[in-house]
Amino acid sequence: YEENNWFVSLGGVAQFKTKTNYTIENNTVVVNDPDNYILEYNKPIIPLYHKRIVLPTNATIDDVSWNIISHTVNASPQILKPDEHYPEENFTGVYPEQVIWNDTKQLLDGRQVLLLTIASLQYDGDQVTVIDDVNISVSYQAPVDILSFHINNISRTEKEFVIKIKTDRSQMVNLTIRLESLESNGTSEDINRTIQISGVHDETIRKNLTEGLWRAVVAVKSDDGEKAGPRSVVFTIEEKEHRPTQKLPMDYRKISGPGLVGEEIRNPFETVKYTIRNASSVFEYWNNIEYLRIEKSSNSVQRTFVIGDARLETFGNVSEQRKELICPKGMLWTRLYNGVTEERFLGYGAELEQIMNEVLDKMQEEIANLRERIETGDIDIDYQI
Structure with a gap:
């Protein structure tokens, strides 16, 4: 299955990474599947990747840090030419000056959204630094949180959803998993549980599902209205393997x-x-x-x-x-x-x-x-x- 969420350590540190996929075509670096671009006249076109983390209600961010792994190649920048209303100039210098930006926004229910933008390329004349990998750590404190969410295979069609939840005090927590079929004419179902949690708790839920592509989305809400999530995992229930009737002698x-x-x-x-x-x-x-x-x-x-x-x-x-x-x-x-x-x-x-x-x-x-x-x-x- 494919994970579309992140893991949080017991100390309240979320760690995740980004990776730049690119090719070099006609002496130009071509980045695959960027989320957006920096577009500025007379400057190189810079592909961007976005990362979005929804932090729990009343979360306090202590630190956002990152470690960048990069390498430099010789390649011609793809310059955005100005229109007739703007003068054309030669590109010089380093662009962009920084490669990571972070910002936070408050949701109406008290949760925070941490937005990270990563520039995949940084030019200095005809030299380009390719940002290969960025390891990002976000240290924060929250009264209730989802530390991890993953799936175990019990059988071909039966899945076990494992949700690790942490609270800073003993309280009732309402957990909801939405199971969504991503097939045409697919169905959806909500599974709800109320759990008494103090500290760290692993909640497991088993479910038999039909063949096809699925998404599981989990969120929690404390009895004080504090929320954490959503987290999501996309996974596949494979078709049954048809084994040949004749088998090797044992x-x-x-x-x-x-x-x-x-x-x-x-x-x-x-x-x-x-x-x-x-x-x-x-x-x-x-x-x-x-x-x-x-x-x-x-x-x-x-x-x-x-x-x-x-x-x-x-x-x-x-x-x-x-x-x-x-x-x-x-x-x-x-x-x-x-x-x-x-x-x-x-x-x-x-x-x-x-x-x-x-x-x-x-x-x-x-x-x-x-x-x-x-x-x-x-x-x-x-x-x-």
């Missing part, structure tokens, strides 16, 4: 021992294995792309998922939920224990959280796929994950 091995039972089946492309001992079980699946391990006991579930160069481990029981991601971008560790959230990371926190959710989503997809294959007999083992 080598079969039965596993047994004192208090131990299990099975292993494999072909040249994939292996499935499980063992059960007393009240605990271990399920493993691997192919040439990914590895999945699910270890269950009477009171906890631990999962390990490796795909590409990313490794994700999750652990859960009645009182604790823990996740750890290790990838080339760094490490992210999160823990929710008795309602208290902890977080540690090495690297860029918002980017790592997005990678973690993407890997988690792929793991949920694989679990849902394996569950369906076991239920239909495509994987013929006596075990349910």
Whole structure:
């Protein structure tokens, strides 16, 4: 799925990034899909990107900062020629003088909109600086906030919406998710919940949906009328995969021992294995792309998922939920224990959280796929994950 929102750390820092997509044509830098332009006679035409963040009611902005990654190339500027009423002049100097502008506007309900405008190019004669990436951090405080919003795949059609909400005191919070089908003649539905929250809370909502393109929009409102959101995620319910009726033969091995039972089946492309001992079980699946391990006991579930160069481990029981991601971008560790959230990371926190959710989503997809294959007999083992 595609994320159209941002993540907020427990300290109240929203982090997100922009990226300039461009090509060089006829010695001119051409920026793809800008939101707007700076148009000034006798100056280069500057493509702009806009970022808009809706901050919660009564939010106090402490700081807006950014880190710019850029490089310089030789390219001719595309000058906006004046009309007959304005003199033509040669372009010299640096233009524009700055590449980022930020402003805030107040909405009628007390929320603030932070507007950021990023110039993708900056000219100095025949040299142009291309603003490749901008990492932006917004530090603020708010009485109620949505820290993150993402989706887990339970099955092909069933989705789990996970909303992390933070309040600065114990209060009732009304949560609304609007599910909108983006197909022609699509439908929409609102899901409403009222929750007592003190501190940080993860709310999960599951829903079966039809195939096609969807958008989920979430917003919250406290009992004092303070609002946060909206946040949105666009995602797709894929059509059911039609597997061929003929499948590769699988080598079969039965596993047994004192208090131990299990099975292993494999072909040249994939292996499935499980063992059960007393009240605990271990399920493993691997192919040439990914590895999945699910270890269950009477009171906890631990999962390990490796795909590409990313490794994700999750652990859960009645009182604790823990996740750890290790990838080339760094490490992210999160823990929710008795309602208290902890977080540690090495690297860029918002980017790592997005990678973690993407890997988690792929793991949920694989679990849902394996569950369906076991239920239909495509994987013929006596075990349910």
